[in-house]
Structure formats: structure tokens, C-alpha cells
Amino acid sequence: MSTSASTAASNDVVGGDIVCPFCVDSVASRSPDDAPFTTMVCCGYRCCTPCFHRFQKSSVGDRCPLCRHPIPVTDADFVRVLRKSALNPQQRHGWAVSLLAEWHTNGLHGLPQDPRRAVDLLRSFCDGRDAGADDAGTDAGGGEGRSPSDPLVCYSLCLLYTSDAADD
Numbered sequence: 001m002s003t004s005a006s007t008a009a010s011n012d013v014v015g016g017d018i019v020c021p022f023c024v025d026s027v028a029s030r031s032p033d034d035a036p037f038t039t040m041v042c043c044g045y046r047c048c049t050p051c052f053h054r055f056q057k058s059s060v061g062d063r064c065p066l067c068r069h070p071i072p073v074t075d076a077d078f079v080r081v082l083r084k085s086a087l088n089p090q091q092r093h094g095w096a097v098s099l100l101a102e103w104h105t106n107g108l109h110g111l112p113q114d115p116r117r118a119v120d121l122l123r124s125f126c127d128g129r130d131a132g133a134d135d136a137g138t139d140a141g142g143g144e145g146r147s148p149s150d151p152l153v154c155y156s157l158c159l160l161y162t163s164d165a166a167d168d
Helices: 049-056 075-086 094-106 115-127 132-136 149-165
Strands: 037-039 046-048
Touching: 037 049, 046 049, 075 094, 094 115
Parallel strands: none
Antiparallel strands: 037 046
């Protein structure tokens, strides 16, 4: 799981706002100081952070509420699981590529802070190029299976990251 406000994933969106499936509250109603939602690194499922913490305390709280994958515990596990979704040769997921790029930009979960790597991940996803060799040491493939909206969202993020990273 990861706490993030800029990750695109697979939940209900009402009026442009992400809606928590547990409390049916809009993320926009959360305080900007609070981490607004939690993204599961296994499948991109999102819920508000307070609901996720309550869920974790339940008898099934050690698994994703959507795909039932075990929730990672260590930074290395978080990165390994996210890379599987972001760099899978059969189907790369835009939400996972964006989250991995965010982690590189900010140096999260044990990854080195590397905005240029983030830009390359986003560009390669949008272009359908291999991004995995530099990040995971394996061939990530061409990124088939993306929905038509992913490249547009990813390209916008790429422009944002490029303007910040190009000035270094």
C-alpha cells in the first residue's frame, strides 16, 4: 500500500473526485494535510486512509480488499509488488507506472531520489518503450494492454516532471 494524492487507479470517480468504497466519502473533502487515500500496490485499489487503517485491524486486514493479495510489509516488498504492475511485459498499468515514478521523484520506499528516472518511466510508458531494464534489471516489454486514456494522463505527468527535472 502507498499513500498518495496523485496516483491514478481503479476506483469509482464521482464528479472528478475519488470516492472511498468503504465510507463513500469524497477524497476532496479531506484535509490537504492528511494523506487523502491509500493505493494498494498490487492492483491500484484505493480507499481513504482512515478507512484503510480500520480495515487493517480487521481479521482480513493483511490482504488487499479487492484482489486479496497479501499487503506488503517492507519497503523492498512494496517496490517488488509495484514493479510487477508497472513493468509487467504482458500488461503495464498506468496507475502503477505513475506511482513508481512518484516514488523515484521523491525517493520513497528505499528508491533513490531520481526525477530523471521518473520522467523516463512515464515517457517510456506513453511511448510503449521498454522501461524495465534500468529500474528492475529485466526487460519490461512494450506495454500492451493500456487503456486509451492512460497515455494522455501519463504524458501530462511526464510534462510536469520534465519541467522540474530538466532544470537540474
